[in-house]
Amino acid sequence: MASWGELVSAALLGTERRAAPVPVHAGREPAAALLDAAAVSTVRRRAGLRPAPAAERPAVAPPDPRPELPDAARRRLALLLADRGGHAGSRRGAAPDLTELLPQWLATAGEQGYRAPAALLPALLDAARARTDLQPAALALAGPRALWLARLNDDWKFALRGIGGAAALPARQDHAASQRLWEEGLFAERVALLSATRRLDPAAGLALLAGTWSTERAEDRLMFLDSLREGLSPADEPFLEKALSDRSRNVRATAAELLSALPESALASRMAERATACLRLDEAAEYDGADREQPTAGPVLVVTPPRACDAGMERDGVVAKAPAGRGERAWWMTQLLEATPLGVWPGLLGGRSPEEIVALPVADGRRTEVHDAWCRAAVRQRNAAWARALLGAPTAAGNGISGSAAPGIAASDGEAGSSRDAAKLLGVLPAGERAAWVAEFIASHGLSDAFRLLGVCAVPWAEPLGRAVVDALDIARDAGSYPWSFSGVMGLAERCLDPAAADRLDMLTAQGGEPEDGSPGADGYWSEAFQRLVGTLRLRATMHAELTGRDAPHAGADSGHAGAGP
Structure with a gap:
C-alpha cells in the first residue's frame, strides 16, 4: 500500500501526469483506483487511532424562559439569515433586499418578547459579528445562550464585550x-x-x-x-x-x-457666569454685517471671548488646546456657550424668546460661532424650543447653503465654518413635529439634502412625510434622471414607509413614456425601483403579521421575493 503522502501527490498532479502508486487492473481507470486506495487508507488510519481521554463536558446552557417564535416567523428568520450576502456589487432588480429588513425583523421580535430558535443561534451570531448595527438587537434576541456560546467559540467573543444577554440578569428583588x-x-x-x-x-x-x-x-x-x-x-x-x-x-x-x-447643577451655574460675560446686548448699535444689504441700527449681540482658559475652566470640561484652524479664544467661548443652560439667555437679553434671540444680528462676524454653540446646547439639553428656533421654517431652510439673513439653520449654514447638524436638532423635537418639518422641507426643496433628515424620523413614517418622499421621487422620475442618484432615499423608503401604502403605490410601478430629454432607459429602471419598493412594503407587512399574529394587509405580500413565503 502506498503512503498517504504518495496518494496525495498523485491526486494533486493527476493520473495523466503521474502514474497511480497503486495496482491498476485491466479495464479500470487509474483515477478510480487511486480514489479507492485513498478510501482504504483513510479507514485504516481511523481504525488504528487510539481514543483520547474524554474532555470535560461544557456546562449546560442557561434556560431562556421567553416564548419560541411562531413557525412562520422562525422560517422567515432562517431566510433572512441565509440572504446575508445581499445585492452588493450587482443591480438589485425588483426583489426586496432581505439584508436590509433583518434589523427591523429583530427589533419587532424583541418587542414581542420572543427568543431566538436554538438551531439558528450560530447563524444569528455570525450575522451580528459581520454587522455591528445588528449586535444589540441580535444579542437581546439570543439572550443568555449567546454568552454561553461565545465562551465556546472565539468567533463570537464580541458577544462578551457587547451589551446583551439582558434575559440573564438577576431578578430586580434579588x-x-x-x-x-x-x-x-x-x-x-x-x-x-x-x-x-x-x-x-x-x-x-x-x-x-x-x-x-x-x-x-x-x-x-x-x-x-x-x-x-x-x-x-x-x-x-x-x-x-x-x-x-x-x-x-x-x-x-x-x-x-x-x-x-x-440646568440646576453647580457646573451649569459656573459655566453660565463665564458665558454671560462673553455676550452682551447693545440696544442701539450700528450693524453692517454681511447678511444685511444696508447698515441697520438696533439691538446687536456683542461678543467678547475669554482672554484665558484658567484651571477652573479646564476642570469644568473646557479643552484648552484649540483644533487646527480655530482661534483659542473663540474655541473657549463656544465651549462655555454650549455648556450654559439655554434658559439663561431670555432673561439676559431683554426677555426675548428663542426665535427673537436667534434673529438678532451678531457683531464681528461671530454669528456662526454663537449659533453653532447654541445648537450643540439645544441637543445636549434636549431643549425643543431652542431647537425649533435654530432650525427655522423648513420652507426657508433651502439646501443648507442659502446664507440668507432669515433666522434659522439656513441663515448660518451658508457661513464658512458652520458645524451645526440639522438632523441632531430635529432629533430633539417630538416625532410628529419632526416628520412634519422634514415633509415640508422635501416639498419645498426636494430630496438633495434630505437623506440625513429622513434618518431621524420615526418609523414607519407618518403619512404626510411618506407622501412627500414618494411625490419627490416621482418628480425625479418625470425629470428623466436615473434612480441611482436617489438610491439612498429609496432604500430608506423601503424600510420606513408605512406598509399600508403599498397598494396606493402600485400605480408607480407601470412604465410610462420616456421624456424627450431624459436618460435612455431611465423610466424602466424607475419602474423596477418602484416594483421593489412595493414588494418590500408588502413583505414587511407579512413579516410583521408573522410575529404579531395579525393579518397582513395584502395577501400577496411575499410575491416580491422568490422563496420568501411564510
Whole structure:
C-alpha cells in the first residue's frame, strides 16, 4: 500500500501526469483506483487511532424562559439569515433586499418578547459579528445562550464585550445576586446590569457604580459613566462633581457634559457666569454685517471671548488646546456657550424668546460661532424650543447653503465654518413635529439634502412625510434622471414607509413614456425601483403579521421575493 503522502501527490498532479502508486487492473481507470486506495487508507488510519481521554463536558446552557417564535416567523428568520450576502456589487432588480429588513425583523421580535430558535443561534451570531448595527438587537434576541456560546467559540467573543444577554440578569428583588454579578460578572454583563438598574431605579444603579468606582479601569469607568445618561437627575450631581477630578481626561469630559445637561447643577451655574460675560446686548448699535444689504441700527449681540482658559475652566470640561484652524479664544467661548443652560439667555437679553434671540444680528462676524454653540446646547439639553428656533421654517431652510439673513439653520449654514447638524436638532423635537418639518422641507426643496433628515424620523413614517418622499421621487422620475442618484432615499423608503401604502403605490410601478430629454432607459429602471419598493412594503407587512399574529394587509405580500413565503 502506498503512503498517504504518495496518494496525495498523485491526486494533486493527476493520473495523466503521474502514474497511480497503486495496482491498476485491466479495464479500470487509474483515477478510480487511486480514489479507492485513498478510501482504504483513510479507514485504516481511523481504525488504528487510539481514543483520547474524554474532555470535560461544557456546562449546560442557561434556560431562556421567553416564548419560541411562531413557525412562520422562525422560517422567515432562517431566510433572512441565509440572504446575508445581499445585492452588493450587482443591480438589485425588483426583489426586496432581505439584508436590509433583518434589523427591523429583530427589533419587532424583541418587542414581542420572543427568543431566538436554538438551531439558528450560530447563524444569528455570525450575522451580528459581520454587522455591528445588528449586535444589540441580535444579542437581546439570543439572550443568555449567546454568552454561553461565545465562551465556546472565539468567533463570537464580541458577544462578551457587547451589551446583551439582558434575559440573564438577576431578578430586580434579588439584590445579593445583582451585587455578585456586578462584582464578578463579565464586562458586558456588568454594563447590561447597570443600564437595566438605572432604567428601573436610578439611585440603585448609581450606588452600584459608586461602590467599585475607584477600582475600575479608565476605559470601563468611561463606559459606566455613559450609562448614567439613563435616568440622569440632580441626585447624580455629587458623584459627577467628584468625577470632574478623575485621572482620565475622557472621564472628566463626559462628567462635565452630563453635568451641563442638568440646568440646576453647580457646573451649569459656573459655566453660565463665564458665558454671560462673553455676550452682551447693545440696544442701539450700528450693524453692517454681511447678511444685511444696508447698515441697520438696533439691538446687536456683542461678543467678547475669554482672554484665558484658567484651571477652573479646564476642570469644568473646557479643552484648552484649540483644533487646527480655530482661534483659542473663540474655541473657549463656544465651549462655555454650549455648556450654559439655554434658559439663561431670555432673561439676559431683554426677555426675548428663542426665535427673537436667534434673529438678532451678531457683531464681528461671530454669528456662526454663537449659533453653532447654541445648537450643540439645544441637543445636549434636549431643549425643543431652542431647537425649533435654530432650525427655522423648513420652507426657508433651502439646501443648507442659502446664507440668507432669515433666522434659522439656513441663515448660518451658508457661513464658512458652520458645524451645526440639522438632523441632531430635529432629533430633539417630538416625532410628529419632526416628520412634519422634514415633509415640508422635501416639498419645498426636494430630496438633495434630505437623506440625513429622513434618518431621524420615526418609523414607519407618518403619512404626510411618506407622501412627500414618494411625490419627490416621482418628480425625479418625470425629470428623466436615473434612480441611482436617489438610491439612498429609496432604500430608506423601503424600510420606513408605512406598509399600508403599498397598494396606493402600485400605480408607480407601470412604465410610462420616456421624456424627450431624459436618460435612455431611465423610466424602466424607475419602474423596477418602484416594483421593489412595493414588494418590500408588502413583505414587511407579512413579516410583521408573522410575529404579531395579525393579518397582513395584502395577501400577496411575499410575491416580491422568490422563496420568501411564510
